Amino acid sequence: MSASLTRVVAALPLPAAGWTRSTDVVVVGTGAAGLMTAVALADAGRAVTVVTKGALGDGSSAWAQGGLAAVLGPDDDADLHVHDTLVAGAGLCDEDAVRTLVAEAPAAVALLQELGARLDLDADGRPALTREGGHSRDRIVHAGGDASGAEVTRTLGDALRARGIEVLEHTAALEILRTGDGRVVGLRVARIEDGALVDAGDLYAPAVVLATGGYGQVYAASSNPAGATGDGLALALRAGAEVADVEMVQFHPTVLWCGPGAEGQQVLVSEAVRGEGAVLVDATGRRIMLGAHPLADLAPRDVVSATIAAHLRATGEDHVFLDATHLGAEFVARRFPGITAACAAAGFDLSREPVPVAPAAHYACGGVVADLDGRTTVPGLYAVGEVACTGVQGANRLASNSITEGLVAARRCAALLSTEMATSAGVPATMTGTAGALDPAARPALAAATTRHAGVVRDAAGLTELAGLLGALPRTGPDAVLDAAAVETTALHTVATLLAAAALTRTESRGCHRRLDAPGTRPEWQVRLVHRLDRSGHVHTRTEPVRTLAAAQVVA
Known part of the structure; x- marks a missing residue:
C-alpha cells in the first residue's frame, strides 16, 4: 500500500559552506550510542569526527536512571529475556534483532567495566541486579543507585577524550551531503552561537552515523532533555532514508507531577523504584494496578501508562501516587539518591509520603529504519540508538533495553565500518527541493x-x-x-x-x-x-x- 498522506519540509535554506574537511566517519550525537561508536571506530584505526549540538555528553543517556538489561543472573537465561522483550513489543519486534541484542548484551556490560564504569556490585563483586517492569527476572545492571546513564556517559566520554577524538561541540548538523546517485559523502554543519548559525562548513566522509536520540520534545511535557527534538530523524528523511513506527511513543508512567501546565523536561521517577517494591495508588490509597495485569505494578510500561490514563479519565484527577514509604527511608535514600533529591527539590519526600506521578513522553520506539549494524536504506548513512528503528523495541520498549541496544548497535556498526567502507567521500550533488x-x-x-x-x-x-x-x-x-x-x-x-x-x-x-x-x-x-x-x-x-x-x- 502506498499513499501520499501529507507534506513536510524537504530541504532547509542552508547557509553556504565556508570550509571543507575530510574524515573517515562523522558521528552525530554524544549519548551512549554515539560515544561508543566513536570510541570503537577509533580503536579500529578510523579517523572520527563527532558532532553535537550541545556539550559533550548532553542527551537522554545521561538522564537514564534504571540501567542496562542483560542476562547475568544464575536464574536467568537468554530465552527469558527474548520472551519478555517480545511480549512488551506487542507483535512488532524483529525476533532476530532481539536475539542478537540479548546475546551480545553481557559483552557490552563487560566492556563498560573494562573502560572503567563504576557499576553497583553485589557482595561477590559482580554487577548487582534489579528488576523493572515487564522483566521476569532480576537483570538490570545499574550504577550510582539511580545514576546509571550518567555513569555510562562519563565512562565513554573519558574514553573518547583519552583517544583524542575530534569533537565539534555546539555544532548543528544541517543536511546530509549525497552524490547524484544518493550515496552519502558527508554532512553540512554550522557552529551555534547565541542561537545563530555561524561558520558553516562541510565535513566530507564516506559514512555518517546518526546517534541523535529521540523526539520527546514534540510533547509539552517529557522526561527528555531540551535537545531531544528529532533532528536525526528529520535529517535522515530529507536524505531519502525510510523511517518507521513513529506513532509508537512510549510514555513513562511515573513522572513526577508538578502541577497543571508543567512544560519541558520533567523529573523521572525510575521504574526501578517499583522494581524494589513501590506501588501505584489512588488518592484513597487503593492500588490501581492490582487486577490490571498479572505483573501488577511491574507490568510493561504501555499497560501501566494506559491504566493510569484510564483512571484519570474516569475520576477527573490530574495524577496518581507512587508509594515507596514501606521501603524505609534509609533504603530509599541509599538506593535512589538522585530521585530522592529531585523529589525533595520539588517539595516531596519520596521515603515518607506517596508522591504524585503521571505519564509523560519518554522514549521513541520508532525512528530511522536500520538493522543492528546501523545500516539504513541510504548507502553510507547509519543510525544507532534511539534514533534508529531496528525492530528491537517493537510497539513498546522493554525497560532498560535502550542503552543496551545503543551499545550493542554501536559496537556492531563500528565493526562494520572498520572493514566495509568506501575509501573516499566523493563529490556531493547540488541539493534539490524547495x-x-x-x-x-x-x-x-x-x-x-x-x-x-x-x-x-x-x-x-x-x-x-x-x-x-x-x-x-x-x-x-x-x-x-x-x-x-x-x-x-x-x-x-x-x-x-x-x-x-x-x-x-x-x-x-x-x-x-x-x-x-x-x-x-x-x-x-x-x-x-x-x-x-x-x-x-x-x-x-x-x-x-x-x-x-x-x-x-x-x-x-
Whole structure:
C-alpha cells in the first residue's frame, strides 16, 4: 500500500559552506550510542569526527536512571529475556534483532567495566541486579543507585577524550551531503552561537552515523532533555532514508507531577523504584494496578501508562501516587539518591509520603529504519540508538533495553565500518527541493497540540485536528536566514506530522499506540508503517510485514 498522506519540509535554506574537511566517519550525537561508536571506530584505526549540538555528553543517556538489561543472573537465561522483550513489543519486534541484542548484551556490560564504569556490585563483586517492569527476572545492571546513564556517559566520554577524538561541540548538523546517485559523502554543519548559525562548513566522509536520540520534545511535557527534538530523524528523511513506527511513543508512567501546565523536561521517577517494591495508588490509597495485569505494578510500561490514563479519565484527577514509604527511608535514600533529591527539590519526600506521578513522553520506539549494524536504506548513512528503528523495541520498549541496544548497535556498526567502507567521500550533488523551515514561534502550539491529541490515548477526531493544525503552521521561505531554533522546530514539525498520520492510519490499539475509538489489537495491523519523503516534501507511507514473528502473547 502506498499513499501520499501529507507534506513536510524537504530541504532547509542552508547557509553556504565556508570550509571543507575530510574524515573517515562523522558521528552525530554524544549519548551512549554515539560515544561508543566513536570510541570503537577509533580503536579500529578510523579517523572520527563527532558532532553535537550541545556539550559533550548532553542527551537522554545521561538522564537514564534504571540501567542496562542483560542476562547475568544464575536464574536467568537468554530465552527469558527474548520472551519478555517480545511480549512488551506487542507483535512488532524483529525476533532476530532481539536475539542478537540479548546475546551480545553481557559483552557490552563487560566492556563498560573494562573502560572503567563504576557499576553497583553485589557482595561477590559482580554487577548487582534489579528488576523493572515487564522483566521476569532480576537483570538490570545499574550504577550510582539511580545514576546509571550518567555513569555510562562519563565512562565513554573519558574514553573518547583519552583517544583524542575530534569533537565539534555546539555544532548543528544541517543536511546530509549525497552524490547524484544518493550515496552519502558527508554532512553540512554550522557552529551555534547565541542561537545563530555561524561558520558553516562541510565535513566530507564516506559514512555518517546518526546517534541523535529521540523526539520527546514534540510533547509539552517529557522526561527528555531540551535537545531531544528529532533532528536525526528529520535529517535522515530529507536524505531519502525510510523511517518507521513513529506513532509508537512510549510514555513513562511515573513522572513526577508538578502541577497543571508543567512544560519541558520533567523529573523521572525510575521504574526501578517499583522494581524494589513501590506501588501505584489512588488518592484513597487503593492500588490501581492490582487486577490490571498479572505483573501488577511491574507490568510493561504501555499497560501501566494506559491504566493510569484510564483512571484519570474516569475520576477527573490530574495524577496518581507512587508509594515507596514501606521501603524505609534509609533504603530509599541509599538506593535512589538522585530521585530522592529531585523529589525533595520539588517539595516531596519520596521515603515518607506517596508522591504524585503521571505519564509523560519518554522514549521513541520508532525512528530511522536500520538493522543492528546501523545500516539504513541510504548507502553510507547509519543510525544507532534511539534514533534508529531496528525492530528491537517493537510497539513498546522493554525497560532498560535502550542503552543496551545503543551499545550493542554501536559496537556492531563500528565493526562494520572498520572493514566495509568506501575509501573516499566523493563529490556531493547540488541539493534539490524547495527550501523552507518552520517559524520557531510555532513550536509551543505544535507541542501543545501533539500533547492534547496524540498522548497516551488518541482518537480519529483529535488526530485529524492535529494534522490540520500542523499543516497550517507558518513557514519561512527559501530566502529566510536559518537559525538553530528553526532547525529544531522544523524537525519537530516533521516528527509530529508523521506521528499524526501514522496514528490516524493505524486503526487499532497496540503497545504504546492506544486508540479510544479502536481499542482492540487487530491481527491485520501486525505490520510496520514505513514512511519516505519525495522531493516536493510529500510523505508516502506503506505497510511492511514484521520480518519474524514470535509466538509471544500480545497484551493489549
